[in-house]
Amino acid sequence: MISAAPDPSSLAAARKLARPGPWSETGSNDSLVWGKCQGSGKTPYQVSVDVAAPAYRCSCPSRKFPCKHALALLLMWAREEMADGGAETAAFAAEWASQRADRALTKERRQSEQPADPAAQAKRLADRLSVMDAGIADFARWLTDLVRTGLAAAHNQPYSWWDGVAGRLVDAQLPGLAEQVRSMGSDVHARADWADHLLFRTGRWWAISKAWGKREELTTEELADLRVTLGWPTPSADVQGTEALPGPWLVLGAHRGDDGRLQQQRTWLRGPDGTVVVVLDFAAQGEALATPQLAGAVLDVALARYPGTAPRRAMFIRSITPRGLADNLGEGCSIAAVLETEAAAVALSPWRERHPALFAGVRVCPGTPGSLQDGAGHSLPLLDAPLDSLLALTGGHPVDVFGELEDGRVRPLSVVVNGTVLTP
Amino acid sequence: MTWVADLRSAALIGTGRHPVPAPVPGLGFRPPGDVSPEELLLDQAALADVITRAARRPGTAEAGGIADPAPADDAPQATGEAARLLDLLLSQPPVGQELRTRLVIDWLQFAARAGLCVPHRSLPAVLAMAEARPAVAAQLFPATGVRGRWLLDIGDRASVTVSGTATTRAAQKATDAATEFERLRHSDPAAARDRLREDWDGFSARERAAHLGVLATNLSLDDEELLEPALDEKAKIVRDAAAALLDRLPTSARAQRMAARLAPLLRVKGLLRKQFDIDLPPDPDPSAVRDGIAPAPRTGEPDRLGRLDAIVRGAPLDVWTAISGRNPAATLAMLDREPRVVDAIFTAAALRSDADWARALLDLRADARLLGCLPAAEQEPALLRHINGGTLQPMALAALLREVPRPWGLPLGNAVLELLAAKDGGYLAEMVSGFLPLALPPAAAEHCHHLLQRSDDDAGRRRVFRDVVQYQSFRQSLTEAFQ
Numbered sequence: 052m053i054s055a056a057p058d059p060s061s062l063a064a065a066r067k068l069a070r071p072g073p074w075s076e077t078g079s080n081d082s083l084v085w086g087k088c089q090g091s092g093k094t095p096y097q098v099s100v101d102v103a104a105p106a107y108r109c110s111c112p113s114r115k116f117p118c119k120h121a122l123a124l125l126l127m128w129a130r131e132e133m134a135d136g137g138a139e140t141a142a143f144a145a146e147w148a149s150q151r152a153d154r155a156l157t158k159e160r161r162q163s164e165q166p167a168d169p170a171a172q173a174k175r176l177a178d179r180l181s182v183m184d185a186g187i188a189d190f191a192r193w194l195t196d197l198v199r200t201g202l203a204a205a206h207n208q209p210y211s212w213w214d215g216v217a218g219r220l221v222d223a224q225l226p227g228l229a230e231q232v233r234s235m236g237s238d239v240h241a242r243a244d245w246a247d248h249l250l251f252r253t254g255r256w257w258a259i260s261k262a263w264g265k266r267e268e269l270t271t272e273e274l275a276d277l278r279v280t281l282g283w284p285t286p287s288a289d290v291q292g293t294e295a296l297p298g299p300w301l302v303l304g305a306h307r308g309d310d311g312r313l314q315q316q317r318t319w320l321r322g323p324d325g326t327v328v329v330v331l332d333f334a335a336q337g338e339a340l341a342t343p344q345l346a347g348a349v350l351d352v353a354l355a356r357y358p359g360t361a362p363r364r365a366m367f368i369r370s371i372t373p374r375g376l377a378d379n380l381g382e383g384c385s386i387a388a389v390l391e392t393e394a395a396a397v398a399l400s401p402w403r404e405r406h407p408a409l410f411a412g413v414r415v416c417p418g419t420p421g422s423l424q425d426g427a428g429h430s431l432p433l434l435d436a437p438l439d440s441l442l443a444l445t446g447g448h449p450v451d452v453f454g455e456l457e458d459g460r461v462r463p464l465s466v467v468v469n470g471t472v473l474t475p
Numbered sequence: 476m477t478w479v480a481d482l483r484s485a486a487l488i489g490t491g492r493h494p495v496p497a498p499v500p501g502l503g504f505r506p507p508g509d510v511s512p513e514e515l516l517l518d519q520a521a522l523a524d525v526i527t528r529a530a531r532r533p534g535t536a537e538a539g540g541i542a543d544p545a546p547a548d549d550a551p552q553a554t555g556e557a558a559r560l561l562d563l564l565l566s567q568p569p570v571g572q573e574l575r576t577r578l579v580i581d582w583l584q585f586a587a588r589a590g591l592c593v594p595h596r597s598l599p600a601v602l603a604m605a606e607a608r609p610a611v612a613a614q615l616f617p618a619t620g621v622r623g624r625w626l627l628d629i630g631d632r633a634s635v636t637v638s639g640t641a642t643t644r645a646a647q648k649a650t651d652a653a654t655e656f657e658r659l660r661h662s663d664p665a666a667a668r669d670r671l672r673e674d675w676d677g678f679s680a681r682e683r684a685a686h687l688g689v690l691a692t693n694l695s696l697d698d699e700e701l702l703e704p705a706l707d708e709k710a711k712i713v714r715d716a717a718a719a720l721l722d723r724l725p726t727s728a729r730a731q732r733m734a735a736r737l738a739p740l741l742r743v744k745g746l747l748r749k750q751f752d753i754d755l756p757p758d759p760d761p762s763a764v765r766d767g768i769a770p771a772p773r774t775g776e777p778d779r780l781g782r783l784d785a786i787v788r789g790a791p792l793d794v795w796t797a798i799s800g801r802n803p804a805a806t807l808a809m810l811d812r813e814p815r816v817v818d819a820i821f822t823a824a825a826l827r828s829d830a831d832w833a834r835a836l837l838d839l840r841a842d843a844r845l846l847g848c849l850p851a852a853e854q855e856p857a858l859l860r861h862i863n864g865g866t867l868q869p870m871a872l873a874a875l876l877r878e879v880p881r882p883w884g885l886p887l888g889n890a891v892l893e894l895l896a897a898k899d900g901g902y903l904a905e906m907v908s909g910f911l912p913l914a915l916p917p918a919a920a921e922h923c924h925h926l927l928q929r930s931d932d933d934a935g936r937r938r939v940f941r942d943v944v945q946y947q948s949f950r951q952s953l954t955e956a957f958q
Contacts, residue, residue, distance in 0.1 A: 062567065173800040195513040198520075201489025250486050251527060254520025261521075386533040401525050417542065417629050422534070429533035439599035442629065446545030446595070446622055459531050473596070 055105065055339055058121055061115050065122030065156040069130075073280040076141050077124070080247045084128045087142035098124050099144040103370065105342060108147050116337065179224060183263070183281070187222020190216075194253060202249050210236045228259065228280025258401065273400070275358035280402040285357050287366055295353040295368055296322060301377055302344045303327070303407065304453045304464025304474070309336075319407050319453070319464070320354070320365070321381070327407055328356060328365035346453075346465035347472025349374045362407055378470040383393045383411030383451045386429040393456055400436070406456040412449040415441045415463075423452060423461060434460035440475040444468055479523055479841060482516070490516055498522075499714065508851065525881050545625035550701050556956040557582075560949075565600040574946050575812045576608050577913050581950060583611070585957040599602040615836050657689050664693040670699060680710035687716040694720060712840035718767035718789075722827045725791035727767055733789035740783070743809070751799070751809050753816060755779040755799030756786055780815065787819035792832055795820070803835035826849065841867055851880050855887045862890050873906035878906070881914045886921035895936065896926050904936040911939060912946035920947035 068088065075095065077086030082103040087095040088111075096111040098120045107117035111333040140148075168197055193216060197205055213236030220229035235252060237243045261279055262269065269277065278285070303319040316332040332341040344350065353374040357364040384392070389408045396406050413423040416430070421438040424430045426449070433441075444466060451467040466473050481496035490512040492524045496519075498504045504522055506515055515548065553561070561582050568575040579601065586592060593601055598619060605612040615623060618691045646670050660667035687705065690698055698720070705717035707731070721729045736756060744752040756779065759768040768785050792803070799806040810817050817839070824832035825844040833848035834857075835883045846854055858875055861867050867875070876891065883891075891911075904911075915923065920943060927940040 059567070066567075083751055194517060195511070198486055198513050198516050199489055199491045201487055201492070203487045204489065204905060238541040246483055246487060250483055250520050251524035253486070253523065254517060254524040257517035258521035258524070360715045390531045393531065397529040401528075414544070416536075421894070422536075430536040431533055438598075439603075439626075440596070443595045443598040443622065443626055445623060447542055447629070448544045468595075 055117060055125070055342075057115050057117070057337060057339075061117075061119050061122060064119040065126055068119055068123035069126035071127075074124075074127070077127070078139075078141060079128055080140060083140060083144055083148055085141045086124050087141075088123070090120070096120050097141075097143040098140075099147045100128075101148065102128075105339065106151065107339075107469060116341065131215055182187055182224050183283075186220060186225050187260050187263045189219065189223065190225070190228065190256070194257050194260070195389065197253060202246060202253070205249070206239050206245065213238075224283070225281050227280050229257070231256070232280070255401070268293050271358060272360045276360055276400045276402050279364075281361060289368055290355045291368060292355075294355050296356070296365075297325070297353055298351050299323060299349045300352060300354065301380070302348045302350065303380055304345050304346045305408070306344055306455065306462065307340065307343065308466055312336060314338075314340055317455075318344050319362075319455075320350070322354075327362040328354060328430050329362055329407070330354075330365050330367065344371070345373075345376075346474045347377050347380070347467075349377055356445075360396075360403070377465050377472060378473060379454055380409055380451055380465065383453075384411040385427055386410065386413065386423065386425045386431050387427065389431075389456065404457060408429055408454055408456045408461060410452045410454070410461075412445055414449050415445050415452075415466075416447075417442060420460075423463075425449075432460045434458075434462040436463050437475050444473055444475060479527075482519055482523060485516060486520065512650065542629045546622050548592065550590055550592045550620055552594045552620075552921075553586055553589075553609050554594070557591070557595045557875060557953075558597070559587070560952060560956055561597050561601075562924040565597060565604070570945050570949065571650065573909055574912055574942060576604070577609060577897070578946070578949055578953070579604060580611055580614050583614040585953055586618040588615075591618075591957075591958045592805065593618055593623065596624055596722075597624055598623055602630075620635070650746055653685070655691075660689050660692045664695065665697065669696055672701060674708060680708070680713055683708070684716045687720065689711065690720060691723075692954065694723055696726055703728060706767070714767065720822075722788050725793075725827055725829075729791060730791050732762070732766055733786050734791055734794050736768075737786050737790040737794050737799055738798065740786075741794070743799060748799075753783070753813060756782045784819045787816060788823050788826075790823075790824060792820065792827075792829060803832045804838065804951045807839060809833055813926070821845070837861075841871060841875055843878045846875055846878050856880050856885050859887055859890060862894065869903040869906055873903060876907055876914070877910060879914070881910075882916045883914050885918050887914055888915045889922060891915075892919060892922050892926065895939070896929075901936045904933075904939045908935075908939045908942065911945045915943055915947075917947055917950075920944060923947075 056065070060228075073089040073095075075087045075089070077084075079085070082101055083099060084102055085097075085099040087097055089095045090111060096109055098109045098111075100107050100117075100121050102125070107121040109120045111118055111120055113119065217229040217233040220226070220232060232254070235249065239249055242248055259277070259280060262273075263281070266274055266277065274283070281462050300320040300322055303321055305316065305318040308317075309317045312335075314334045314336065316334075318330040318332075319327065320330065321327050334340045351374045352367050353369050354365040355368050357366070366463045389410060392408070393406050396403065410423060410425065413425045415433075415438070416422050416424050417438065421436060421441070422430045423433065425445055434455075441463060445468060452461075452463050453465045454461040454463040463475060466475060478496060478499045481680075485493045485495050493533070495512045495516045498506065498519055498792050499857060504519070506518060558701070561579075563569065564575055564579055564582065570578065583593070583601075588841050601611070602615070602623065605615050613629070615627075656667060656670070659670065668690070671690070674686075675683065683705075687702075690701075690829065702717045702721050702724075706714055707719075708717070718729075721727050724730060740754040740756060742752045742754075744750050756768070758771055758777070759782065764770045766789065768782050769778060796803060799809055801809075807817065807820075810820075817836075820832070821836055821842070823829075824836055825842070825848060829850040830848055830850065830853075833845040834853070836842075836847050837849070837857055841858070846857065849857060858879060861875075862872070872894075891907070892915075894900055895907075907914075923940050923943045925942060927937065931937050
């Protein structure tokens with residue numbers, strides 16, 4: 052509930068409002084919470100929250116979303132402090148809920164009715180492919196120019212130069228590639244090892260452009276991975292019906308990030324047969340991300356996987372029922388073994404940059420940036436880790452750690468201390 | 476040069492001006508026959524990328540670079556409501572900065588009393604808070620437990636290995652030594668005195684003066700053996716520092732010499748012996764100069780009144796009562812035409828924490844320094860007398876209230892609240908807002924609640940009352956959580 056707040060000040064305002072005084076006609080049922088809040092205006096604000104979705108609605112003019120009234124209502128609901136206004140759903144809340152249901156229904160209908168014209172669809176696909184082909188050819192030319200004039204010359208280019216290249220890639224419907232080029236514009240100035248980083252990355256881009264040219268020869272999985280790297284997503288509607296992998300799914304760890312324009316939430320899960328998948332959620336700045344799942348929670352839910360090599364992206368296809376908390380994350384491995392697994396994964400899918408890793412019996416060591424060390428005397432540097440918190444929780448004792456391996460460093464997402472899975 | 480290094484220099488300079496290296500035969504990579512140098516380089520860069528990523532080896536841990544794990548906790552971590560309240564204080568404080576600090580301190584004290592320690596998860600935030608606030612740092616143990624001590628230790632080690640150049644380290648060493656000396660003086664005054672005597676010859680004049688200043692803590696007559704010879708020092712700052720300390724020792728030899736200088740200047744006059752007649756001191760002899768009385772300046776008139784001040788400050792206050800034959804209060808009454816002398820007596824009494832004189836002087840005027848000289852039990856009644864007298868300015872009253880030991884008794888608490896609630900109490904409320912919530916006894920919170928219910932246009936004053944109520948209610952929650 053607290054993480055739903057757009058900023059700390061909204062939360063503070065909500066805490067002040069979360070008392071019965073200004074509220075009337077409050078009530079709740081399985082999915083809805085509603086109430087009227089007397090604000091500064093004459094008529095009270097009508098507030099409704101769908102706790103299942105989550106979705107919020109309030110008649111107040113605040114531009115914060117969700118606004119303080121919705122947050123306060125949730126606070127009171129969570130504390131079970133609501134003066135129950137009867138089991139009958141308030142008219143305005145019921146109206147909003149039915150509007151939402153209608154909208155969802157029309158959207159679904161529109162989607163399911165649409166693929167009526169296969170010819171038009173094929174034409175759209177051909178158009179897109181030719182735009183992408185041209186974009187890739189242009190990009191390959193840029194790469195050859197880059198190495199002819201030398202990377203040192205590129206190092207002296209202003210950020211706008213990289214941004215221009217990224218812009219052309221976006222126009223060619225290659226947003227994934229564009230994002231890589233754009234971040235290289237800052238990496239070449241920020242990183243000490245920029246020369247190697249740029250050289251290897253140039254090689255990878257070259258390989259991507261070559262692979263796109265030979266896409267007919269790729270397997271379905273390889274092509275799917277390549278599509279993700281280029282930024283051509285598989286629509287979730289195409290995934291929805293394909294499969295329903297039953298649970299229970301164990302939440303290994305989750306990460307919330309923010310690149311300044313988009314918020315991303317990654318949730319790593321492991322199924323009963325050991326399959327590891329990642330659920331991705333996105334939200335624009337200022338919007339609410341999907342409810343985060345607690346590391347160590349066991350979820351009763353079915354999943355459908357996107358195409359690609361393992362570990363695959365997945366989506367929840369039913370509502371989530373938490374079933375309890377696990378007291379460990381399972382069998383981990385040594386640092387050497389984790390790196391071997393990574394090597395195998397790179398051979399299988401050279402475009403993937405982030406690999407899940409479960410370490411067994413590693414100690415968190417202080418330093419800048421700090422590291423993990425295992426019993427064999429091996430160490431691995433940490434990546435944007437809350438070191439103080441990790442040290443406080445583990446006390447320097449060997450623990451199991453789940454994290455994301457990225458560029459030879461590990462971002463720890465959860466640790467197991469004394470039979471409890473904790474998020475540092 | 477390795478293949479990758481070759482590749483890197485070719486790429487940096489550009490294939491236009493640098494030949495592309497041949498692929499290493501062992502890699503099994505055979506470029507197609509007729510490719511441009513650019514493509515040959517890009518092909519190899521792609522290969523180098525995959526090879527680097529697929530061939531990562533773990534680093535080896537430095538031997539000895541790793542701290543020993545934390546020993547087992549000797550107290551259970553706080554759980555449930557207590558842990559939740561601490562988390563709330565640290566991450567979403569419902570009160571202002573100052574109160575929040577105070578409540579964290581309260582939490583630590585409650586935990587220590589209950590034999591519990593800070594949950595490991597909250598340790599980083601508590602330790603970070605202690606870094607900026609000495610009051611929190613003083614309460615860290617035992618509440619942060621074994622784990623907290625361990626975290627502090629490895630933090631020290633990390634900062635030592637990271638910290639910079641030699642000069643900053645030397646400066647750091649000097650400040651460390653100074654704090655260490657202060658701490659020693661606090662815990663073992665005699666040991667600190669011995670240490671200073673040993674180090675004396677090696678110190679510069681400035682260092683000698685600074686170290687003498689530290690002796691002000693726990694000053695006793697035993698320190699005279701160090702202070703008396705310091706009056707012969709060449710540097711004036713050292714002599715002044717020694718004289719200032721000896722002013723606080725009314726039984727020292729210097730005080731006796733000052734008494735011998737003061738007594739001849741005083742005469743009781745008037746038929747009813749109601750007035751002191753005070754002469755100005757003569758030009759100082761060498762012994763008086765040594766005791767810190769200003770010699771005649773090379774040009775201009777000597778500051779004779781200044782000399783009198785120095786003598787009054789240095790002499791025991793008994794000289795006055797001995798000559799008047801009356802108690803301090805009656806003696807002061809005989810000085811009502813000599814405000815400057817009273818000022819000097821005032822300073823002397825405050826420096827020596829002389830309770831008898833402080834009592835008498837407080838009747839003349841309320842002063843925070845004197846209030847501190849009284850035994851704790853007498854401070855509140857003395858202050859209440861002044862409040863009821865109604866002569867105190869808000870500024871002076873706030874300074875006095877700040878000095879009274881906390882928590883206050885109910886009579887003082889209610890009296891202050893009455894003053895704040897009065898029509899023109901807003902200004903005083905502003906002045907005491909920082910410490911009022913901490914000083915009021917819990918029993919006065921009810922009164923405060925009533926005041927808050929009252930309609931009041933003064934937003935500042937309302938905030939002060941609200942702070943009190945919030946602080947007390949949070950403290951109440953803490954009490955319940957730790958039961």
